[in-house]
Structures are given as C-alpha cells and as structure tokens.
Amino acid sequence: MPAHMSVSVIGAGAWGTALAEVAARAGRKVTLYARNAEHAAQIEATRINPKLAGVRLQPSIAVTSDIAAAARADIILAVTPAQHLRAAVGHLAPHLAPATPVIACAKGIEHGTHKFMTEVVAEAAPRAVPAILSGPSFADDVARGLPTAVTLATGDEELARALVQALGSATFRPYHTSDVRGVEIGGAAKNVLAIAAGIVVGKNLGASALAALTTRGFSELARLGRACGARTETLAGLSGLGDLLLSCSTAQSRNFALGLALGRGEAAPVGKLAEGAFTAPVLCELAAAQKVDMPVSNAVAAILSDRLTIDAAIEGLLTRPFKAE
Ligand SMILES: NC(=O)C1=CN([C@@H]2O[C@H](COP(=O)(O)OP(=O)(O)OC[C@H]3O[C@@H](n4cnc5c(N)ncnc54)[C@H](OP(=O)(O)O)[C@@H]3O)[C@@H](O)[C@H]2O)C=CC1
Numbered sequence: 316m317p318a319h320m321s322v323s324v325i326g327a328g329a330w331g332t333a334l335a336e337v338a339a340r341a342g343r344k345v346t347l348y349a350r351n352a353e354h355a356a357q358i359e360a361t362r363i364n365p366k367l368a369g370v371r372l373q374p375s376i377a378v379t380s381d382i383a384a385a386a387r388a389d390i391i392l393a394v395t396p397a398q399h400l401r402a403a404v405g406h407l408a409p410h411l412a413p414a415t416p417v418i419a420c421a422k423g424i425e426h427g428t429h430k431f432m433t434e435v436v437a438e439a440a441p442r443a444v445p446a447i448l449s450g451p452s453f454a455d456d457v458a459r460g461l462p463t464a465v466t467l468a469t470g471d472e473e474l475a476r477a478l479v480q481a482l483g484s485a486t487f488r489p490y491h492t493s494d495v496r497g498v499e500i501g502g503a504a505k506n507v508l509a510i511a512a513g514i515v516v517g518k519n520l521g522a523s524a525l526a527a528l529t530t531r532g533f534s535e536l537a538r539l540g541r542a543c544g545a546r547t548e549t550l551a552g553l554s555g556l557g558d559l560l561l562s563c564s565t566a567q568s569r570n571f572a573l574g575l576a577l578g579r580g581e582a583a584p585v586g587k588l589a590e591g592a593f594t595a596p597v598l599c600e601l602a603a604a605q606k607v608d609m610p611v612s613n614a615v616a617a618i619l620s621d622r623l624t625i626d627a628a629i630e631g632l633l634t635r636p637f638k639a640e
C-alpha cells in the first residue's frame with residue numbers, strides 16, 4: 316500500500332469539505348470530521364454540507380464525529396479557523412500515530428502567542444509532523460473541480476513532495492517547498508490586505524487606487540516575510556502574491572467582501588468567516604515586534620477596532636511622506 320493512502324479532514328466547513336473532495340479525487344480514502352454529531356450525521360445522510368451547499372460529496376467520503384476514528388489516517392488536514400486550530404489539534408493529538416503529517420490549512424496567526432499555524436500544530440500535537448497548505452483557492456472553485464494551484468510546505472522537502480503526490484490531481488496542483496514560514500506569512504497577511512482592497516472598492520477610489528493598494532500591500536507583506544526569514548520566491552509565489560492578487564480582486568473573498576461593506580458604510584456580512592479581522596491586530600503586533608512598517612495593515616486594524624474612521628485612515632495613508640519605492 317502507498318505510504319499516504321488515507322486522509323482525514325478535521326473541520327467540516329467550506330474549505331474542509333472542498334479539501335475532502337480534493338483528496339477523494341486524488342484517490343485517497345477520505346474521512347471528514349465534524350465536531351457536532353448531528354451535523355456529521357446530516358452530512359453523511361444527505362451528502363450535502365450546508366457550508367458548501369452547491370457540492371454533492373463523493374460517495375466514498377466517510378463523515379464522522381468520532382475523533383479517534385478520524386485520527387486513524389496517514390495524513391491529517393486541519394481545516395478549522397486559525398484561532399480554533401490549537402483546540403482542534405489538541406483534541407486529535409492523543410489518538411494520532413507518531414510522525415503523522417498534520418497539514419494546517421487555516422490562514423492566520425494565533426492571538427496572544429503570535430504563533431504561526433505550524434507552530435500551533437507542533438505545540439498541540441508534539442509527535443506529529445507539521446505542514447502548511449495555502450494559496451489562491453476558493454473552496455467553491457476547488458470543490459467544483461476548477462483548476463487551482465497552491466503551495467504545500469513542510470521542513471522536510473521529501474515529505475512535502477510525498478504529500479503533494481498524495482493530494483495533487485490535474486485540477487488541484489500543489490507546489491512543494493520547505494519554506495514553511497514564507498507560506499504561513501503570505502496566507503495570514505493577504506487576508507488583512509484583502510479587507511483594505513474591499514474598502515478601496517467600496518469607497519469607489521478607482522481601479523488605479525486598487526492596483527496601488529495591492530502592490531504596496533505586497534510590499535509590506537514581503538517586508539514582514541523577509542524579517543521573519545521567509546524566502547523571496549515564496550512571498551512572490553502562489554501562497555503570497557498569488558493569493559493576495561486573488562483576494563484583493565473579487566467579493567468572492569469573504570475578507571474583500573467585509574472591506575467592501577465597510578467601505579460602503581453597510582453592515583458586515585453575517586455568518587461569513589473573515590480571518591483577516593482576527594489576524595489584523597496580531598499581524599500588527601508581530602510587525603511592531605520585528606520593527607517592520609505595515610501602514611496598510613495598521614490602518615485595517617485601526618478601522619476594525621474603531622480607533623480610526625475609514626476616511627481618516629485613507630487620508631493618513633495618502634499623506635505619508637514620499638519615499639523611494
Ligand atoms: N473557504 C475558503 O475558500 C478557504 C478557506 N481557507 C481557510 O480555512 C480556514 C477555515 O475556513 P472555512 O472552512 O472557510 O470556514 P467555515 O466557517 O466554513 O468552517 C469552519 C469549520 O471549522 C469547524 N471548527 C471550528 N472549531 C473546530 C474544532 N475545535 N474542531 C473541529 N472543527 C472545528 C467549524 O465547526 P462548527 O460548524 O461546529 O462550528 C466549521 O465547520 C480559515 O482559516 C480560512 O482562511 C483557506 C483557503 C480557502
């Protein structure tokens with residue numbers, strides 16, 4: 316039997332469900348874990364997850380709320396919101412076989428600890444091998460089988476290659492790297508910058524302003540990444556620039572949609588996870604600790620915490636001293 320035959324997905328949200336489909340398409344034996352027994356039973360029976368309503372789960376995907384059963388897999392995909400990752404992996408950890416790869420698929424940085432997703436996995440499941448999967452990929456697109464490419468990183472490049480082989484298919488193309496930190500920073504920061512992009516569009520500042528915001532946003536993402544030891548090619552790759560371009564370009568992104576509503580003076584969309592709202596304060600704390608200037612992210616954090624109006628934030632950004640690019 317190949318080394319990585321079975322895959323369990325922890326977290327039956329939109330992304331977890333899409334990734335269960337991905338793994339099934341790649342020929343793996345797949346189990347999708349929902350923490351709520353009623354939800355698990357409903358998904359198992361109807362083959363539809365209301366969190367990704369347009370998709371009918373492949374018949375081969377098992378759905379469970381039994382964490383011990385879910386832990387019996389060659390690969391774990393941990394697909395909860397970033398701030399819930401520690402609890403989810405901690406619950407799983409006692410049941411895992413030693414050296415099981417646990418691939419974090421959340422995009423964010425933990426509040427309080429400033430830990431990145433693989434650091435959270437390493438602490439919550441010390442016997443597991445942490446990895447990260449991130450890149451420009453909407454759950455809906457992926458589940459519908461539209462072509463997507465992402466980055467998959469773990470410290471051991473050989474393992475990263477094997478995980479790519481286990482999960483990849485013609486329409487879901489993971490690229491491997493050992494630059495874990497680069498992948499994590501791109502995914503976390505792009506969500507905050509996508510909120511700013513949505514605000515620019517909601518405020519009708521024009522396509523030129525959106526391009527400027529996205530480019531200067533990339534500049535601050537890359538500054539922080541380099542300060543944290545990330546490689547330039549990762550920051551300019553799928554999980555960095557690629558995901559930033561996607562998320563700053565369409566209201567299909569929940570983070571962009573939040574910014575759009577804020578910019579228009581409307582209420583924030585209800586029941587939609589916008590990770591950037593959680594990441595913004597911790598990203599700014601991390602940048603300050605690294606002495607990295609992140610004016611766009613700081614403005615987003617200030618707007619979200621009501622320390623600054625949108626108009627004052629825009630004026631603040633537009634009146635910064637001119638400097639070299
Ligand atoms: N949606 C997308 O297109 C993409 C999302 N991502 C990232 O994936 C992560 C998850 O997003 P997404 O799936 O969209 O979010 P959703 O809101 O759709 O789903 C989150 C899921 O996590 C579950 N969950 C929360 N805490 C736990 C826990 N302790 N144990 C088990 N399950 C738990 C929730 O369960 P319950 O229903 O019981 O609360 C819910 O089903 C985010 O970090 C996001 O940035 C990345 C790429 C694409």
Ligand SMILES: O=C(CO)COP(=O)(O)O
Nearest residue numbers: 450451452453568569570
């Ligand atoms: O991460 C994503 C696309 O790569 C999903 O974006 P949102 O979380 O903003 O919807």
